[in-house]
Amino acid sequence: xxxxxxxxxxxxxxxxxxxxxxxAGRTFAIYRVKDQVYASDGLxxxxxxxxxxGLVMGHVIECPKHNGRFDVRDGRPLGAPVCEKxxxxxxxxxxxxxxxxxxxxx
Amino acid sequence: xxNTQSCQRGAHARHEAYRLIGGAGDKAQAEGLVNAxxxxxxxxxxxxxxxxxxxDARAVADTIVWYAAxxxxxxxxxxxxxxxxLWAIPAFFVYGTLYCSPADSRWHECGHGTAFKTRWMNDALxxxxxxxxxxxxxxxxxxxxxxxxxxxxxxxxxxIAAPRPTDWLGLLLNVFAIKHVSKELPKMVSNAFGHIGAxxxxxxxxSEWPKxxxxxxxxxxxxxxxxxxxxxxxxxxxxxxIGLPSLYGAWLYLYFGxxxxxxxxxxxxxxxxxxxxxxxxxxxxxxxxxxNYHIEHHMFPMVPFHALERLHEIVKGDMPPPYQSTVAAYAxxxxxxxRQTRDPSYHVTRPVPKxxxx
Numbered sequence: 001x002x003x004x005x006x007x008x009x010x011x012x013x014x015x016x017x018x019x020x021x022x023x024a025g026r027t028f029a030i031y032r033v034k035d036q037v038y039a040s041d042g043l044x045x046x047x048x049x050x051x052x053x054g055l056v057m058g059h060v061i062e063c064p065k066h067n068g069r070f071d072v073r074d075g076r077p078l079g080a081p082v083c084e085k086x087x088x089x090x091x092x093x094x095x096x097x098x099x100x101x102x103x104x105x106x
Numbered sequence: 107x108x109n110t111q112s113c114q115r116g117a118h119a120r121h122e123a124y125r126l127i128g129g130a131g132d133k134a135q136a137e138g139l140v141n142a143x144x145x146x147x148x149x150x151x152x153x154x155x156x157x158x159x160x161x162d163a164r165a166v167a168d169t170i171v172w173y174a175a176x177x178x179x180x181x182x183x184x185x186x187x188x189x190x191x192l193w194a195i196p197a198f199f200v201y202g203t204l205y206c207s208p209a210d211s212r213w214h215e216c217g218h219g220t221a222f223k224t225r226w227m228n229d230a231l232x233x234x235x236x237x238x239x240x241x242x243x244x245x246x247x248x249x250x251x252x253x254x255x256x257x258x259x260x261x262x263x264x265x266i267a268a269p270r271p272t273d274w275l276g277l278l279l280n281v282f283a284i285k286h287v288s289k290e291l292p293k294m295v296s297n298a299f300g301h302i303g304a305x306x307x308x309x310x311x312x313s314e315w316p317k318x319x320x321x322x323x324x325x326x327x328x329x330x331x332x333x334x335x336x337x338x339x340x341x342x343x344x345x346x347x348i349g350l351p352s353l354y355g356a357w358l359y360l361y362f363g364x365x366x367x368x369x370x371x372x373x374x375x376x377x378x379x380x381x382x383x384x385x386x387x388x389x390x391x392x393x394x395x396x397x398n399y400h401i402e403h404h405m406f407p408m409v410p411f412h413a414l415e416r417l418h419e420i421v422k423g424d425m426p427p428p429y430q431s432t433v434a435a436y437a438x439x440x441x442x443x444x445r446q447t448r449d450p451s452y453h454v455t456r457p458v459p460k461x462x463x464x
Contacts, residue, residue, distance in 0.1 A: 017155065047141055047255055055158040055408055057223075064408050066251045067219045079225070080244070081251040083313050 004092075004099045010037070011096065018061060020052035023102075030091065030098055031072045033059055038072040039091040039100040045077070045084035117271045120450055123260050124269045126305045131261030134373065139259050145376040146405055147421040154406070157413045157420075160223035164412045165215075168392065169231060172212070176204045180347060187343065198346055202355030206283075209238035210359035211395035211411075217247050220410040221395075237325060239359070240287050240352040242294055244317045248310040254407055258372045258380045264309065268368040270450035272443040277364075283356035297322035362394045365435040369442030371453040377404040378458050383418065383428040384435045401425055426456040 007021040013032040020042055021028045027042030029051040040061075044051055049065040056062075060078060062069050068082030075086035090101040123130040134140050149157075183197035215221040216232035236243035249264040256262035268277070279285040293303055302315050310318065328348070335344040342350075370380045378401055386398040397403060399414035402421060409417050422428070429435040438454055445452045 014155075046251075053154075055155070057160070062219070062408065064406075066254055067407060069219070079219075079229075080247050080314065083311050 002101050002103045004094075004101050007039070007098045007100055009096055010093050010098055013037075013098075016056045016058070018052050018054065018056050020050060021100075028089070028100065029061065029072075030100065031056055031061065032098075033072070037091045037093055037098050039089040039098075040070070040072060040075055041087045044068055044082065045086055046082045117273075117450075120271060121269055121273070124266060126261065126264060126308050129261035134256070134259045134261050137373070139256070139373055139375065140262055141255055142375050144257075144405070145378065147424040149406070149417075149420060153420065154409075157406070157417050158408045158410075159413075160220065160410055161412075162223045162227065165221040165227070165231075165410075168395070169212075171392075172204070172208055176201065179204055183346075184343075199354070201347075202351035203358050204355070205238055205351040206353075206355030207358035207362070208393045208395070209235040210363065211393070211397050213239050213241060213246070214250070214397060215395050215411050217250055218407055220408065233321075237328070238352060239356075240283065240290055242290065242297065242318060242325075243321050244314050245293075245297075245306055245310060248306075248314065252309045254404065257377065257404060258367055258370070258374070260372050264305070266372075267363060267366070268443060268446075270372075270446045272447045274443075274447070277360075277443075280360050281357045282353045283360075284353065286356070287353060294322045294326060298326050358393065361432070362390070362397065364439060365398070365429070365432060366400045368439045369446065369454045370456070376458065377401050378424075378426055379456050382435055383425065384432055385428050385430050386432060390432070424459055426458055 005023055007023075007028070007030050008019050010032065013019045013030065016033055017031070019030045021030050021039075022042075027050065029040050029042045031038040031040070033056065038059075040051070042051055043049065044063040044065070046063065046066055046068045049063055051061055051063060051070075053064040054062050055064070056072070059072050060069050061072050063082070066081045068080070069078040070076065070082065070086045071078060072088070075088040077083055077085060092099055122128070131140070179197060179201040183194055183201045186192075186194035186197045212221070212231055212235035216228045216235060219225065219228045221231065222228050232247070233243055236246065253263050253265040258266060260266070276285045279288075293306075296303065297318050300319055302310070302318060306318075332344050332348045336342060365382050365384050367380055367382070370382065372380070374380050381401040381404050383401045384398045386394065391398060396411040396414045399418050402409065402414050402417045402425075405421075406417060418425075418428075429438070442452070442454050
């Protein structure tokens with residue numbers, strides 16, 4: 001079953017930046033790129049480093065530890081040292097808040 | 107058994123611990139040293155974001171200057187060679203040094219993807235620099251990722267330059283990259299035939315293996331062409347330009363590189379204790395692309411080379427004092443390596459600010 005979860009205020013994240021959001025024992029990364037928002041698992045698929053300390057460049061998030069890159073729109077890896085796709089989640093802005101959709105089987 | 111034989115066996119046994127298979131990796135894992143959390147100096151997010159910003163201009167300009175210097179020294183060497191002048195020796199020495207040693211720092215920075223903003227520029231210079239410094243590009247990209255995860259963790263870090271006890275012969279041979287190339291070349295040949303080494307398999311994912319094989323074939327193909335040209339021309343000249351500089355020009359990157367970690371403690375989780383930041387002159391910093399700010403680089407690998415000095419100014423209050431020159435660093439390194447020859451448990455202890463000790 002899918003459920004929209006309230007995360008952070010849209011204004012809390014600068015343009016081209018990322019914030020960490022922890023929920024139900026899991027950690028997520030919430031991105032803002034211009035007026036769009038995106039969400040993914042919070043840990044890099046390479047060595048489980050928090051992506052919230054990384055750098056957002058356009059639609060690319062770069063991991064702070066080994067500089068592996070993902071496209072935040074679909075989680076696809078963009079080159080070594082990341083090979084494994086990052087799980088992404090639908091995200092939207094509602095009433096100035098960023099919501100992400102998590103399914104119970106995610 | 108004589109004392110000498112006993113010491114040699116002891117040294118050999120201890121060096122075995124550095125192996126990625128059958129070494130001390132499992133022990134490190136059990137002690138919580140693998141993929142562990144490392145100390146980070148507090149830097150506000152806004153400041154860090156500004157430090158992490160990429161730009162092409164600086165790296166493009168530096169790359170043009172670097173290759174122009176290689177070209178100019180190469181032309182001078184050729185003129186001296188044609189004139190049968192002994193000036194050809196220093197001219198080739200300068201050419202080889204420029205060809206090989208700065209390639210180490212370019213390989214490094216582009217491997218991190220921080221030199222240029224544009225990805226293909228990082229990748230292109232990474233391949234070129236890997237060739238110039240005689241490294242298998244993809245293997246070393248992954249070995250360096252491991253080096254950052256497990257810096258100086260014995261049995262995990264494949265890039266420990268000065269294992270204990272000190273291997274003086276190895277260090278001496280590496281002044282001209284002889285030990286390095288003699289290990290790297292057979293592996294490259296093996297890769298070209300489609301084999302990936304067991305140790306490499308521990309840190310390079312299978313999806314990358316075809317790339318390793320392809321790169322080895324291309325690299326060996328280039329060397330085969332240069333060698334054939336030399337044989338056909340009955341002259342060592344082509345090899346003096348491509349191939350041999352990776353040996354005779356390696357001394358400077360060894361000189362810079364040993365300052366990074368040599369003599370410092372293994373199996374710790376604070377880069378302030380196992381890396382050195384050394385103040386260098388502007389020429390060295392250009393050649394070394396600011397890798398002298400090595401603690402800062404290890405702590406924040408996202409920060410490009412051109413912002414490391416600024417980062418150093420921000421975090422220096424939470425760092426051990428930097429060495430004021432490479433000479434000052436070697437005044438510590440050489441005695442430390444000498445002592446580690448007979449006492450492998452010895453290491454230099456850096457004065458980490460008390461308030462923030464990890």
